[in-house]
Amino acid sequence: MFARRTQWPTAVNELTRRVRERRERGEPILDLTESNPTRCAFEYPRDVILTPFLSSENLRYEPLPQGMRSAREAIARYYVERGARVDPDRLVLTASTSEAYTFLFRLLADPGDRVLVPRPSYPLFGFLADLNDVELDAYRLAYDGRWRIDVESVRAALGPRTRAVVLVNPNNPTGSFVKRSEWEQILACCAKQGVVVISDEVFLDYAYAEDAERVGTLLREEGVDVLTFVLGGVSKLLGLPQMKLAWIGVTGPEAMVREALLRLEIIGDTYLSVSTPIARALPQWMRVREGLRGQILGRVRANREYLRQSVERLSGCRYLDAEGGWYAILHLSDVRDDEAFAIELLEHEGVLVHPGYFFDFEGEGCFVLSLLPPPEVFQEGIRRILRRVETR
Ligand SMILES: Cc1ncc(COP(=O)(O)O)c(C=O)c1O
Known part of the structure; x- marks a missing residue:
């Protein structure tokens, strides 16, 4: 009765089952996987965020395949601050970045075509690929005190059916930015093979420090001969995942950009998925961007610093250095089974972390922690994890 593409394993894994049981028993959990900023005690400017919804303009509906112009102009102004001159006509609004991926996979790939994604990376790619009948190939991110893209693995994975290379800048969960030299090499491969980026x-706005080696937004790059799609959205930029607004910026060779936009317009017109009140509110929300981002970045930096200092004194326990983003990776050299240790932490210490296999890490011993929880939760969680490590 159902399509093969939705034949996912539905059995609940052991860790999730234990979390549910614990919650049912009313036992507390220090949740270091919490990556929903609206549950992490940030102060959202209520009036600025909610007042725009009361405008009577919201009672009028004008279906626009690329999305409301005032919202696209606000996004273009944001890119000006990041050094990119972006024509609002080259931006397409979507309800989320995940939806943007779907639009692009539909635009670029026929069933069975292939897309390259980083490994480790966040787990949604598998589902997005399945839903769009696309096959994934992985290229490697390697850690040697710093995460790097193994460009050779990009070259090796490119094949005749590859349609796109996905760069996640910075990547989730490694927090590594794409460096200019990596991008230039990948670009050369893509140009040669006719593959898009x-x-x-x-x-992008959650860097812990500056680094001149990094490439910025790819919308800033001019004269590039590879069709390039840039994704952004309010879920991370403003810490408002519930508002469901994201975008695709298109750049590259003129004729290809025009063709891509015409086709994206039809995809957009088919769904018209962006809500009018949300798109209308965006210009006002963008004015409080710095305040929201500042709070989140401040939290993430402080939690990261606490983690770094705490693990320094322990042998067999490493923080894998990241350059930005909302996550931290802890490597425990004695752990042979990620899931078993995550369960041990949950049952004995009441702390929840993500086992590395969730993000497709090579080998065992990596755990992903969200840096968003309030400091008292995060610090207590870390103390308990390290206590557990010491008792092993
Ligand atoms: C790297 C990355 N891209 C995209 C998304 C999805 O964002 P959205 O909420 O806009 O769908 C996530 C979600 O965590 C993410 O980590």
Whole structure:
């Protein structure tokens, strides 16, 4: 009765089952997987966010395949601050970055075509690929004190059916930015093979420090001969995942950009998925961007610093250095089974972390922690994790 593409394993894994049981028993959990900023005690400016909804303009509906112009102009102004001159006509609004991926996979790939994604990376790619009848190939991110793209693995994975290379800048969960030299090499491969670049920049504004080696938003690059799609959205930029607004910026050779936009317009017109009140509110929300981002970045930096200092004194326990984003990776050299240790932490210490396999890490021993929880939760969680490590 059902399509093969939705034949996913539905059995609940052991860790999730234990979390449910614990919650049912009313036992507390220090949740270091919490990545929903609206549950992490940030102060949202209520009036600025909610007042725009009361405008009577919201009672009028004008279906626009690329999305409301005032919203696209606000996004273009944001890119000006990041050094990119972006024509609002080259932006397409979507309800989320995940939806943007779907639009692009539909635009670029026939069933069975292939897309390259980083490994490790966040787990949604598998589902997005399945839903769009696309096959994934992985290229490697390697850690040697710093995360790097293994460009050779990009070259090796490119094949005749590859349609796109996804760069996640910075990547989730490694927090590594794409460096200019990596991008230039990847670009050369893509140009040679006629493959497009999709640059997921949802965490771009969450760098812990500056680094001149990094490439910025790819919308800033001019004269590039590879069709490039840049993704951004309010879920990370403003910490408002519930508002459901994201965008695709298109750049590259003129004729290809025009053709891509015409086709994206038809995809957009088919769904018209962006809500009018949300798109209308965006210009006002953008005015409080710095305040929201500042709070989140401040939290993430402070939690990261606490983690770094705490693990320094322990042998067999490493923080894998990241450059930005909302996550931290802890490597425990004695752990042979990620899931078993995550369960041990939950049952004995009441702390929840993501086992690395969730993000497709090579080998065991990696755990992903969200840096968003309030400091008292995060610090207590870390103390308990380290206590557990010491008792092993
Ligand atoms: C790198 C990356 N891109 C995209 C998304 C999805 O964002 P959205 O909420 O806009 O769908 C996530 C979600 O965590 C993410 O980590």
